[in-house]
Structure formats: C-alpha cells, structure tokens
Amino acid sequence: MVDLHWEILLIPALYLAGAVMSLTFKKYPTFSLWIGCISAVLAGLIALSVGVRAMLSPEPLLLSLGYILPGVKLQLFIDRLSGFFVATIALITLLVSFYSREYMKIYQGENIPWWGFCFNLFVLSMTLVVTVNNMITFLIFWELMTISSYFLVTFEYRRQQVRKAGFAYIVMTHLGTVFIMSAFFILHSGTGSWDFAGMAGHSLPEATRNVVFLFALIGFGTKAGIVPLHLWLPMAHPAAPSNVSAVMSGVMIKTAVYGMIRLIIDILGPGPSWWGGVVLLVGVVSAVIGVIYALMEHDLKRLLAFHSVENIGIILIGVGAGMIFFSWNMGVLAALALAAGLFHVLNHALFKSLLFLGAGSVYYATHSRDIEQLGGLIKRMPHTAALFLVGAVSISAIPPLNGFASEYQIYQALLGISYLKVSGLWMVTGILACAALALTGALAAACFVKAFGISFLGLPRTEKASGAVEVPWGMRLSMAPLAILCIVTGIMPEMVLNPLAATAGQIFSTAAVPAIKTYNSNLALLLLAIVAALYGISRLAGGGRVRRSKTWGCGIVPDASMEYTAASFSQPVRRVYRSLLQPRRKIVSNYDLLPYFGYKIHFDEHIKALVKDFLYSPLRRITIVMSKKWRFIQGGNINLYLGYIFITLIVLLVWNR
C-alpha cells in the first residue's frame, strides 16, 4: 500500500493550496474563485479514489505525519469506515465545488476569496476528522471544521439574520464540543491513552461507560441535529449560501454520525441494550418531529434543513438497531443494521445535496427561497425541475429510487429485532419504530408534493418566478451526477450495501457477513416494463393525441391567485397534528358594508416551536438570572482579575500536590 501514500498527501496539499491561492489572488475574484473550486475538485477526485479503495480493502491504511505536539502524533488511519466517509465527503464536495464556480457569481461584491479559503479548509478538516486516529488531533480538526463552517454560514454577514444564525450555530456546536471533550477526557483518564486504538479494549466501570455514552450522544447529537438539539440547523442552513448548505447538510452532519459510531461502537464496544434503545428512540423522535416541522415551512431551505433532522433520525434508527444487536452479541445482524444506517448516510448525502443545489438554482434564477412566491418553474427551468423531482422522490422513500432502498433495509433491521423474540417489549418496540418510519415517509411525501408542486408546477405566483431562466450548464451538470447516483443506488443497492456490510462487519469484528440480495433491480424492471407496455399499447391503439386547453375555472379565467398555496396545502396536516404543532391563527378582514364582501383579508398563522418554548427559553432565562447573580465578581478592575488568576493557580497547585 506504499504507492498510495503520496496520493494521500496530495489531498491536504491541494486543499491548502486552494485555500491559500484563493486569498493570494483576491485582487482577481474570478480567478480566485476558479482556483479555489478547481483545487477542491481535484482534491475531491483523489480523495474519492482513496476512500473507495480504502473501503474495499480489508487492510486499514496507516500514514504517520509526525509529531505536532509532544506526545501527539498526526496519524491518518483509514479503515473501511473512514474510507466510506472520506469517499462520501469527497464525492459530494467535488460536485458542489464544481457547482460553486457558477453559483458564487450571484454573490458579486461579497468577499468571494474568503469563501474559497474557508471552503477549502472546511472540506479539508472534514476529511481529516474522519481519518485521524487520535483524540487530540480529532478535536483540533473538529474545531477547525466548526470554525471554518461558521465563517461560511456568516458569509453574508451584513444581514442581521445571518449573524444571529451564525451565533446560534457556533454556540450550540461548542456546547456539543464540550460534551465530546468531556467524553474523551473521561476515556483518557480511564485508559491512559490518547489514541483510539489504545482506548478501545479496556474494561471500564459500567457507570463510566454509561456517562461516556451519554456525553458522546449529546455531543455528537448536537452537531448531527437530533431533536431537541436541532435548533441551529433550521437557522444556519437558510443563512448560508446554498452550496455551503449542501455540504453542511449532505456531509458535515454525517461526521457526527461517524463520531458516534467510532466512539460508541468501535471504542466503547458492546453496551447494555438500553444504549441502542436510547439511540433508536432519539432517531424515531428526530425523524417524526423533523419531518412534521418541515411540512410547516415555506422557506425552501428551512424546509430542507428540517428534513436533515428527519434523515439523521432515520440514520440513527439504523445505528440504534445495530447497537441493540451488538449488545445481544449478534454480530451479523448488527452489521446488517449498521450497514442500513450507513447506506442511508450515503443516500441522504446524495439526495439532500441534490435538493439543496436545486434550491440554490431556484434562488439563482428567482432570488427567492419562499415557495409561496414561486410556481411554474418547470416550464422555465425544465432540467432543474426534473433533477429536483428525482431528489424529491428519493427523499420521500418512494421506489425505485435510493431513499426507498435504504429505508427498506432499516425496516428489515427493525423487524429483525422483533423476529428474535427476545421479549415482548422489544418485539413491540421494533414494530412501533416501523410504524413511525412509515409515518415519517408519508409526511415526507406530503412535504415534497408541496415543495415540488407549489414551486415548480402551476402558474408563477410572482414576477420573480415568471421571469426565471434556466441556470448555467455548469450548475445543471453538477447536479446531474447526484440524480443519476440516486437512481443507480436505488436500483442496484447491492453495489453499495455489500461493501458497507463488510465495513460494519469490521467494526463489530464479526464473521463474514453473508452477501445481501435485494429485489430492487427486479422491481424497477417490472415497473418499467408495465409502464412501457401500457404506454406502447395506448400509442398503438391510436392514442397519443392530446388537446391543450385552458384550465376550467367555473367560468372565470383562473390566475395564479386562485392556485393552492403552500399554507393552504399544509393546513389539513397542521390541523390534524395540532396537539403537537399548536397553530394559532388570526384572520382580520376589512369590509365596507357586509362581512361577505371583504376587500382585504389578512391571514396569519403561526405554529408554536415547542422545543424552543419549553426547553430553550427557560434555559436562557435561568442563564441570564444566574449571570446577573454572579455579576459582582466581574468588577472590571484588572488587579482583581490578576488576583483571581493567582488564587486559581494556588488552588490548583494545592489540589494537585
């Protein structure tokens, strides 16, 4: 494997070169953008090939880059799991970089070289986070990832909304980092090692393991966006440029899934079965809550952000099922369940970045993200519409595309829990989780009927939409591979599933996992054959003529104001699930004579953000009250602060005597 090494070194070199060159050539923004994107594309191509090869090879790849701190080596350790994440990150980021070359042009006047710098660093740090094998280096790159993505989120820092979102993002993820650090430090004090390999295989006391598990779940969960720690996601995604959202939602939140798998499953080893149960529960709650809030959103990117919460939930259902089997010592079933979760990681990366790039294209063409202002885009942007439709069908878990393929595997994993008949409680848990997954799928389909139907179909609702033109070829061409991959992984899931099962098998160090056989290709063929036969017969029988006429409007010529809106589309769901959403509506109608002839009706409906109101607002209030109580120690006198430092030093010296 020696021949691989210089290639691997080329990856960080290219990203760093891209970052530095972007800033160097900031006098020439066009060239700066070009060089920033091209170096990310090239590095992505190399990383993709390295990742895929590492994922397929049973031998992990170890590359030592020397000491960066006394006792801390920068070492890249790419086993199958790391290889999978490296490949996923590389695939998505290289297409997004290609897309950005055109897309960033709408940000003329903003600091594009700074974007190129941060973007390259961001991708580099993500790649390194999933490959280093030492917790100090992991935390360094984790932090670099957070900070570089913070600057990407606050790219349009002149808008107050964006600064607020950036603040929420950095505060929440740092709180998460505190938990991750604590988990690592507890592990270090128990094992005496900073290396992942050194930390694994120690028998720690049960209580310590439980604490590490919970801290890791909270810490990584914040970054992943599990409910109730998801608050930053729907704020940060609409604030960031769409290409950045595509990377953050498509792959960055998956590094947290990687962290969970590495720390909880790989390092801690099999835990009690309630660990898996908790992860499963968190997954189910995130999936259902995420999708139901998504359905209430009319901002295309906030809607997609809530779907990230949903899909992280679905991924965690798979991971949780794997952990449950692991605790029961059933390696093969655990590997299959985890493989299902990892498969959904890839699929979500594919369709979510496709959808975010689609939303970016819509924004590029219309300068609007509010779907109430769109409509009729399929006529104006036919290619973007078709690509977005592929993403929409995928995310709704509809066959024959990839969302169905991975959710099917997750169904099987959950049913596996029930089939084992360990206890009645676990059997019911498995089935109930399946029902929740079905609910999630149905709500996601409803949401994407709305998102696609209202923004792309019908009549344009504003001039922004009616004046839209198709986006440049560069943007369409970078979305097309994602759409094609959504179809390919949907029709031939074995291609990805079997290597993933081997990957998961390596983590659970189980015997060879039997080859997974799926029927997805047969099903796709069957569907295609039947639809083609129906179409063929109807054409042969003389059909095919279609007359075009105006839509019937009860005698009035219908215009865009008579179309169903996104708010009216989601109204039945809002009403049925009102106990959760708590909608409040206000209708004010102005009229001259009779209430039947109002000339102006103001309609306003809000849903209550339960998590915010019942969890975060009290927390914030408590923090403020506590801070006020302790304000007296902040005298503002520098002598006082020096005194504090001195006293702290004495206390520490005495304590550590």
Added chain:
Amino acid sequence: MQVGGVMMEGNVMAAGGQILFIMLLAPLINGIIKKAKALIQRRRGPGILQPYFDILKFLKREPVVSVHTSWITPATPYVCLGASLAAGSLIPLWGESSFQLGDLIALTYLFALAKFFLAISALEPASAFGGMGSSREMMITTLVEPVLVLGLFSLVLVAGTTDLAGLAGAGHNPAGILAFIGLMVVTIAETGRIPVDNPDTHLELTMVHEAMLLEFSGRHLGFLHWAAMVKQTVFLVLLVYIFWPQAAGIPVAQAIGLLAGKVILLGLLLAVIESVMAKMRLFKLPELMVGGAAFCLLAVLSNSFL
C-alpha cells in the same frame, strides 16, 4: 437473475397472467359493489359490467389537458396504473416465483409512488380543486400509512418474513381478526370509500380523490379510474390472501374462481359498510384512523406477548 431461460419465461408468463387477471377483475369488482349498493338503496342500478363500458368509452376519447401542464400530467396515468399493477403482480397467487420482484413493503410503497405522482399532477393545472384534493389526500396518507404498516407487520411478526409467499394465511388466527378489522379501515381509506371519501360525488366539500382527477379527461381519466379500481382489487386480494388462504394443490382454474369469489364477497362487505354509514367530516378522520390503529396495535401486542 440466475434462473434458466425456460423457468424465467414461465415466471414472466405467470406475472403477466396475474397482471391481466387483476386488470380484468378490477372493473367487475367495482361493478358488483355499485350494483350491491344500488340494491341496498332499493334502486336498480347499472349492470355489473358498466365499469368496463365506462373505461372503454374513456379510452376512446382524446384527452384535453390544461395549457399550464408539463410532461408530468400526461405521464401520471401511466405511472399510476403501472405502479398499481406492479403492486398486484407481487402477490404470489399461483405459486412462488423463482426470482423475487418485491415484498410486502414494496407493495405498500408502490402505491405511494402512484399517490405521489397523482398528487403532484393535481397541482399542475393551477386550479384550486386539484390542490385541495392533493392536500387532503396527502393528509389522509399520513394517517393511513402508519396504521397500514402496524396492521401488516403484526402479521409479519407471526410469519417472520416480509416475503409475500411466507405471509399466505398469516392472519388465519384469533389475533388476525383484530388485524383484519384495522386493515379493513385502512382499505376503506385507501380506496376512497365512505366514510372517508365518496367515490360518487363531485362536491368540493366531500371530494378527495375525485378532486385530483377533475382536470383529467379522456384516455388519461380512463387510466386513472382503472388504476383506482386495480388498487381496490389489490387491497382486497391481499386481504383474502393473508386472512382467508386457499387450500394448496387445487387446480389453477378452480383457484382463480375461488379467489375471485372471495374477493367479491369482501367487496360486498365494503358495499354494506358504505351503505350503512354516512360520510365523515374530513377532520373527524383521525378518530377513525386511531380506532383502526388501536385494533392493529392490539394485534401487535397479542402477537408479541401471547
């Protein structure tokens, strides 16, 4: 597919035959339900073959589509009928196929494919009715889908597989009665019958499925009507297949006759339910579905704990 040419040919023939069988049986079931309803209401009603004539009439007519539509509207009728037929061909009515086309999960999700396309195409002509139907249909789906999965998976729990071949007669036990009641509620909702939806009216207060079809005409409408009938038949066939299994080893002709007879009996049950009940308000539906869910959950519980 690792099967030999001859076997493969046999399988394709069997699948094709089954598709034709369901396609041709579907209008008959609909005609019988209509006739039964008419008789209960003391009307003469149209003949039981009327749906065939209706479909033929529609298929001969040229469709008129709105100027606002794109390729999605003309594609939808084919996708809907195709997906429903594909779902029908998954149930191994005459023996197991040697290569798997799909299982129970695929069957339920194929209907989701049809629903998704119908719902988006209803938004295409920019009329308010289509959007209304589409929005209501998707809301009902969110209520129905979990109940459907709960009911079907209570039987999967017994069978230990989602393979349809393994599910034959899985509901032929006491707990199955609970699941049957729950799934009957689902069937009523999925086929757009009273008390969930009314297949006979075009009143905007009641319509769900019909509202989505409003802008379709001619051949397209014919296909969509046919798709709805096929969906109804597939659901009934699935219920018969799971709850009322056939004895093994009877000749094919007899098996077909028996199956058709049982499906017709179940259809008559639907007609009776539809005749004795009133249409529910749309926002009363959660209560009905929660009732269905309760039965399904009881089935799950009794299969897990007993």
